[in-house]
Amino acid sequence: MSNKDNRHQSYAMSDPSKLFQPLVLLIEDDLRMGGILSELLEDDYRVDWVTTAVQAREHLDMDRYDAAIVDRRLPDMDGLDFVRSARRRGITVPMLMLTALASTEDIVSGLDGGANDYLTKPFRFEELNARLRTMLRGYHAEMQSYDIGDWNFQAEKGVVKSPEGLSIQLTPAEVSLLRTMCIDPDRIFTRSELLRAAFRQDAVEGTVDAYVSYIRAKTTRKLIITVRSKGYCLGAPREGELT
Incomplete structure (x- = not known):
């Protein structure tokens, strides 16, 4: 390491x-x-x-x-x-x-x-x-602006922009999760690391999975990738790819 x-x-x-x-x-x-x-x-x-x-x-x-x-x-x-x-x-x-x-x-x-x-x-x-x-x-x-493949995340505004220029508003919790991952874009985060870094201390174990799903539903499933038995990492979605 x-x-x-x-x-x-x-x-x-x-x-x-x-x-x-x-x-x-x-x-x-x-x-x-x-x-x-x-x-x-x-x-x-x-x-x-x-x-x-x-x-x-x-x-x-x-x-x-x-x-x-x-x-x-x-x-x-x-x-x-x-x-x-x-x-x-x-x-x-x-x-x-x-x-x-x-x-x-x-x-x-x-x-x-x-x-x-x-x-x-x-x-x-x-x-x-x-x-x-x-x-x-x-x-x-x-x-505070991060490129994730052909998508762009503007953390201060809480907005993700699609390759076509569509602005998608995220909730504060979604912003916190995505910004945590963007700070170290090559890292595979465990669920416990994301829970500690991005959410309140009283957040329950399933919170990370739930908010990953929320972000994917608003954007594309390829924005955040599931790494089996390890956790999550950022993807690199490209314009024209299927969600």
Whole structure:
């Protein structure tokens, strides 16, 4: 099982609300600084902490992050070069650069290089957190739109759009279930994981099956796939397929 799978399983079993917190990639090679920031950020975010540009690139390729915090001086690459490389590869995740370089020229080069914000060391954590929240405001709404095959789920509006453009309104419980699955679209969820993550604590065991049926009836049976003896996963329904 990968570290990503371990993280999601841990959240689903211990604190399901964490699944709905923004996912932040922290790229910081200073072990003391990285440990402190990771611990402080954990109150409001899910945090993956890596120490090199190579590790960061692998994480960005594997997971869908809401934001990244990038130290300017990494052991294997200049942080600004990392940001430039990510932008050239089409990665649009908001990136906040941390650096001891405080000249106007350095700040301008960082922003022009693709960073969304630039914070000089030393800094107060409260300022870092405020800047992170500001970056996420504009980006988070966009991230709440998920493609499921040729269908599109707009979580904030509670709407699923068919390939033909038909808007289908979901109930809050249906939205909660579908959004939980969209957060980790390649995962096979057990019924107990979905029950804990998407529904009230007093929800009964058959709740998941019932709401899967409701969503399928409104959309297509291929939107959510039953995996025998395991649970459910997202499908990839295509335009023109039979329901």
